[in-house]
Amino acid sequence: MADRGLQLLLPLSARGTFRGDEYQVKGALPRRDSKGTWTEYLLQGPLGYRWLVYDTGHWSFGVPVEDPSELVIESGVRYQGREYRRFRSGTAHVVDVMGQFDWDVRKDNYCYYDDYISPPFMLTREREGRETAWTHLEYIEPAEIDAAFGIKTPPRQWICANQPNPAGVRLRRILPVFLIACAAVAIIQTVTALRARQVAFPRAVYEFGGSAEQVFGPYTFTAPRSLNELAAAADLYNSWAELDCVLVNATTGATLEFAEQLSYYTGTDSDGRWSEGSGRDLATLSTIPGGTYNLVVEGYGADQSNRRLTQPVTLELRHDVIPWSNFWIALLSIVFYPAWLVYRRRAAEKERAESSTI
Secondary structure, three states: OOOOOOOOOOOOOOEEEEOOEEEEEEEEEEEEEOOEEEEEEEEEEOOEEEEEEEEOOEEEEEEEOOOHHHOEEOOOEEEOOEEEEEEEEEEEEEOOOEEOOOOOOOOOOEEEEEEEEEOOEEEEEEEEOOEEEEEEEEEEOHHHHHHHHOOOOOOOOOOOOOOOOHHHHHHHHHHHHHHHHHHHHHHHHHHHHHHOOOEEOOOEEEOOOOOOEEEEEEEEEEEEEEEEEEEEEOOOOOEEEEEEEEEEEOOOOOEEEEEEEEEEEEEEEOOEEEEEEEOEEEEEEEEEEEEEEEEEEEEEEEEOOOOEOOOOEEEEEEEOOOOOHHHHHHHHHHHHHHHHHHHHHHHHHHHHHHOOOO
């Protein structure tokens, strides 16, 4: 039949070469069902007729199944060692007939179809009267068709039934790099942990009843460069404490100033009992050179009535501890993109499922 003016992405008689063979467009069948409209292009090539199916930015290359006995039909279909799950069924009718066909095909012809998918492949069964035909389709990236026929495919609007999940494809590509990066971070952290001395010095107690400035030590840091922690803890109740601390190198006089801040308040209101703050704090002292140090502490504190604090504060200095923060930051940075791809993969499969009729 002649072209009656319907806009086609592939003009009739157009020629293109892909997958190593040259094909000519002999005809086009725009078809429609309850889900939408698509166009099936009939191609003639060296091995006979083939189909190129276009649907909202997606292309699939179809080959007729010559021997249906190879199909094992149960709840799904098994074909050539691959399992296909039932995805969609419906009734499609021919919107128009354009070009040349070697069999009788008419406008408004109806057929019942079943689609079975195993991306990037799909099996389609069409039944019209007593005739049944199977077609095996493979998803093809639009860029391949564009290059073969010199066209520009419109942007894809959704995920196609047999389109490989884009996020899943990217996830598989980066998986080796992701695993290597995780292993590298784990090895580095393990070596760092094994080398850490993890020395806990005897606990010291800061007494508010004594002089404001109190000196503790000496402490010997044996590691050339180390990460250290000073933990402070007090039994606070509706009160606060602040410790101004100075770590002083006994040999060079070099100093490092830092603060410990603790507060704990509790009470009741119309919503019930509440509490905020903590009687504990932890200061991190990084890249400290080896040497002997004294810790100078000057404390302040009061309760909710502004009375001077009397509870002592226990101090525990730990030398050359294992640095976990950098490990977790690195690991989270590595995991972020794959985790996002996992989310996108699930979202795409949910979108795919919405177009299913099963």
